[in-house]
Amino acid sequence: MKYPAPLRPDSRIAITAFSSGVPKSCHPRLDRCLDDLRRQGFVVVEGECLRSNQCYVSASLESRARELTAFLLDDSIDAIMPPWGGEIAMDLLSVLDFDSIAKAKPKWLAGFSDISTLTSVITSQCDWATAHCTNLMQLHRLQQEPLTANTLAYLGSSEAFSQYPSEKYQINGESYDENPDAVFNLTESTRWKVLGGSQQGVAFSGRLLGGCLDTLCHLLGSDYLDLKCFQKRYSQDGIILFLENAEFSPTALIRALLGLKYRGTFNLVKGLLIGRNPSDEQHGQSLTYQQALSYALKGLEIPIIYDVDIGHLPPNLTLINGALADVSLIDDRGKIHQRLI
Structure with a gap:
């Protein structure tokens, strides 16, 4: 790298x-x-x-x-x-x-x-x-x-550097055209969560790669973003895939994740980080985002942490694509340590 x-x-x-x-x-x-x-x-x-x-x-x-x-x-x-x-x-x-x-x-x-x-x-x-x-x-x-x-x-x-979960995150913020000095409106308490399995915590390592699910769901598996080739180049380290949802409703999120699942994307990674989703009320569906994640990702034998500080509900972690990362969430204490090697 x-x-x-x-x-x-x-x-x-x-x-x-x-x-x-x-x-x-x-x-x-x-x-x-x-x-x-x-x-x-x-x-x-x-x-x-x-x-x-x-x-x-x-x-x-x-x-x-x-x-x-x-x-x-x-x-x-x-x-x-x-x-x-x-x-x-x-x-x-x-x-x-x-x-x-x-x-x-x-x-x-x-x-x-x-x-x-x-x-x-x-x-x-x-x-x-x-x-x-x-x-x-x-x-x-x-x-x-x-x-x-x-x-x-x-x-x-x-x-190397380490990062930890934020204290609070933003759901709604001011527009820059109305207030050019706007800062985040941090109103909601942050809590990273483990999807399924042991709620005591998980820990895993690998090279980071990922981004916005809305666009990467179309690219993963293509010649432009060939995860299989990337995994072969760094087979000793493995991959941690991180994804965040910008605009998908819960049902659209299920379709996007199932598409990746059917293409074998998740078979190539050692762990999965998923960013915060929009509020459940935003799309007016009875299905919650947590239910959507559980439905689409059930059966995967990899650790999955969700509601991570990634994406369109700030703040954001700085995740270095290609860095070797050690990720842990133990007793609600999250940490991502990245080594630039």
Whole structure:
């Protein structure tokens, strides 16, 4: 596994929206986040595919691919941070030259949601470590929640770091166009849980790989995200798959997970981490998300931890795709220790 250099003051961070761009109403928020990067000593390189948004994307496919490729191949760039996710980053996969990317100096590609369409594939295709973590637009200087505030520090680690569950998480937050200084509205108590089996706890290890289920359910098993090949390359370590649900209702979640189950995806992993789902009331279904998980994943002989700090109900862990991780949840005490080896 090839790890990018740890972020330091004077590291060059490129900002490009290869999925959804930032409309004018949210430019004040974007500017605050970019100014905070500069305040911390980073050099910000702002791309052209950033400050507009039409038909769910910042620019044409050709423009987004050209700019992202330029940053990925530029050895003066240390990290690439899109402002946030979006909907159809998948359209880039057929036009990116992964052979050329694999030969370039690795740099951090960081974010979650639709960003994981690229982070998971680049780790799988190029053996670059990438980061599933808080998006740039959430990295406001007033945001003091520890997992979020330490995101760039985790990307500055050179050997290993540990993370623990948050204290509280957000269900509903303010919009950035109405309040460019919005921070998380942390109202709900966090509790990681073991799905089925022993409620005393579980512990397992392996190399992390994963992202947003809404997009990865279409990619896992394809040539772009061939988990079987990845597992063979790191057979001594095994894989921990992590998934988070952005928009699936409980029944849609069942279909997505059963599709992976039928393709043998879960037979290739040593453990499964599942992020928090939307509130049960959001989709108006009588089936709960916990029931959906139990139904879709029953019979799997791997440890499964759910309601983890991953995804669209912040805060987010920083999970390094490709890192060797030790995961435990013992007596309600959760921990993820990642080794960058």
